[in-house]
Amino acid sequence: xxxxxxxxxxxxxxxxxxxxxxxxxxxxxxxxxxxxxxxxxxxxxxxxxxxxxxxxxx
Numbered sequence: 001x002x003x004x005x006x007x008x009x010x011x012x013x014x015x016x017x018x019x020x021x022x023x024x025x026x027x028x029x030x031x032x033x034x035x036x037x038x039x040x041x042x043x044x045x046x047x048x049x050x051x052x053x054x055x056x057x058x
Contacts, residue, residue, distance in 0.1 A: 001055055016052060 001022055006015035018026075026032065030044045
């Protein structure tokens with residue numbers, strides 16, 4: 001997985017960029033549709049946060 005972290009001028013991580021192929025895989029895995037608002041799935045957000053913790057280099 002090729003994750004890129006976005007940061008502000010102080011180096012604080014402010015976002016994450018993932019390749020579209022990975023996003024499409026996550027959509028299928030968590031049954032996400034384009035019609036759903038981005039903040040509609042608390043469970044998805046938690047699952048994604050957990051996955052990113054595992055993928056983040058230490």
